[in-house]
Amino acid sequence: MASFVVSNIGTLVTNDPELGAGPLGVRRDAAIAFADGRVRWVGDSAAAPAADLGMDLGGRALLPGFVESHSHLVFAGDRAEEFAARMTGTPYTAGGIRTTIEATRAADDTQLENTVRRLMAEALRSGSTTVECKTGYGQTTRDELRGALVAGRFTEEVTLLAAHVPPPEYAGRADDYVTMVCDEMIETVAPHATWIDVFCERGAFDEEQSRAVLRAGVAHGLVPRVHGNQLGTGPGVRLAVEMGAASVDHVTYVTDADVDALASSSTVATLLPGADFCTRNAYPDARALLDAGVTVALGADCNPGTSYTTSLPFCIALAVREMKMSPEEAVWAATLGGAKALRRTDIGRLSIGARADALALDAPSYLHLAYRPGVALVREVWKDGDLVGRHTA
Ligand code: NIG
Numbered sequence: 269m270a271s272f273v274v275s276n277i278g279t280l281v282t283n284d285p286e287l288g289a290g291p292l293g294v295r296r297d298a299a300i301a302f303a304d305g306r307v308r309w310v311g312d313s314a315a316a317p318a319a320d321l322g323m324d325l326g327g328r329a330l331l332p333g334f335v336e337s338h339s340h341l342v343f344a345g346d347r348a349e350e351f352a353a354r355m356t357g358t359p360y361t362a363g364g365i366r367t368t369i370e371a372t373r374a375a376d377d378t379q380l381e382n383t384v385r386r387l388m389a390e391a392l393r394s395g396s397t398t399v400e401c402k403t404g405y406g407q408t409t410r411d412e413l414r415g416a417l418v419a420g421r422f423t424e425e426v427t428l429l430a431a432h433v434p435p436p437e438y439a440g441r442a443d444d445y446v447t448m449v450c451d452e453m454i455e456t457v458a459p460h461a462t463w464i465d466v467f468c469e470r471g472a473f474d475e476e477q478s479r480a481v482l483r484a485g486v487a488h489g490l491v492p493r494v495h496g497n498q499l500g501t502g503p504g505v506r507l508a509v510e511m512g513a514a515s516v517d518h519v520t521y522v523t524d525a526d527v528d529a530l531a532s533s534s535t536v537a538t539l540l541p542g543a544d545f546c547t548r549n550a551y552p553d554a555r556a557l558l559d560a561g562v563t564v565a566l567g568a569d570c571n572p573g574t575s576y577t578t579s580l581p582f583c584i585a586l587a588v589r590e591m592k593m594s595p596e597e598a599v600w601a602a603t604l605g606g607a608k609a610l611r612r613t614d615i616g617r618l619s620i621g622a623r624a625d626a627l628a629l630d631a632p633s634y635l636h637l638a639y640r641p642g643v644a645l646v647r648e649v650w651k652d653g654d655l656v657g658r659h660t661a
């Protein structure tokens with residue numbers, strides 16, 4: 269495969285402290301070389317090696333591609349009217365998920381596939397070079413299997429969200445639904461997924477039900493992740509730590525004990541400010557988590573109910589303005605933080621040997637991601653060393 273050198277990079281974020289300054293491993297006036305889909309060399313622009321192809325960045329910034337560790341792209345329909353009602357005071361409840369379950373069950377595979385393709389392309393356009401994708405709007409064995417197969421055509425990070433909300437035919441019988449999930453659904457879908465997820469929240473599944481689903485997933489080789497503490501305090505964080513989950517996501521309402529438990533665990537707290545923005549929820553206390561030493565990731569949580577955005581730049585701006593994260597913390601959380609939430613060591617950083625997944629901004633620094641909110645700043649995107657997107661004004 270051809271080698272490729274990007275030179276004259278004004279600010280290079282490597283996320284490798286051995287390659288540059290601070291936790292982001294920042295270098296000025298830098299160059300980077302890719303070959304065979306991997307990073308091969310990082311150094312001063314003046315010392316850039318010869319390559320088959322090259323690009324002069326003219327002083328603009330280059331970062332690792334964003335790692336989106338939380339999205340729900342397999343769905344049909346939208347819930348724009350539910351959003352509009354929320355903006356005039358109707359609170360969000362987990363029950364809205366059933367509207368999307370109905371539409372998703374009625375859609376054929378081609379419709380679902382077209383939606384995932386469109387949203388994956390949208391995510392890539394804003395710099396997400398890895399995108400995890402959950403099922404969760406089927407809630408029958410047949411429809412969850414369909415969801416996992418469709419998601420698997422676009423990403424290797426497929427999550428079986430087996431227990432999102434008890435579906436209508438199990439109204440008032442959540443225990444029976446969990447029994448079906450544990451005895452039948454997980455066994456059928458597990459070969460097509462990596463992760464098992466559950467919405468552990470009032471109106472969805474309680475602690476005992478959530479634990480049963482996660483344990484059944486583990487028994488079939490899946491690794492847990494948990495939706496927890498989104499709408500109120502509860503057992504989600506505690507359960508995620510108990511189960512050794514890769515991440516607990518949302519983490520908006522936590523107790524001191526939850527923060528302590530996370531800090532002494534390997535579970536990543538994935539914060540989803542797009543969901544809090546679109547539901548008029550409080551934002552998570554990112555400072556308490558970071559100051560306690562918790563590993564924090566940022567995700568966009570694209571879904572038709574709580575966060576119909578694929579934009580991690582938007583989430584970085586929210587994290588900086590509304591959650592008091594520094595720009596450095598927010599950029600790290602959307603890149604290496606996301607990689608840690610997916611337990612990946614080959615992405616989220618531009619170390620030698622890492623995947624050549626990168627984005628260039630139409631700006632001199634990563635600071636502009638928060639400083640210029642709402643502006644489409646991502647100009648070039650590389651995936652496995654290939655230039656897969658180039659967007660000029
Ligand atoms: O991550 N919290 C649960 N699941 C989604 C919302 C799903 C929906 O409302 O459709 C979330 O916010």
Ligand code: FE
Binds near residue numbers: 571
């Ligand atoms: Fe979610």
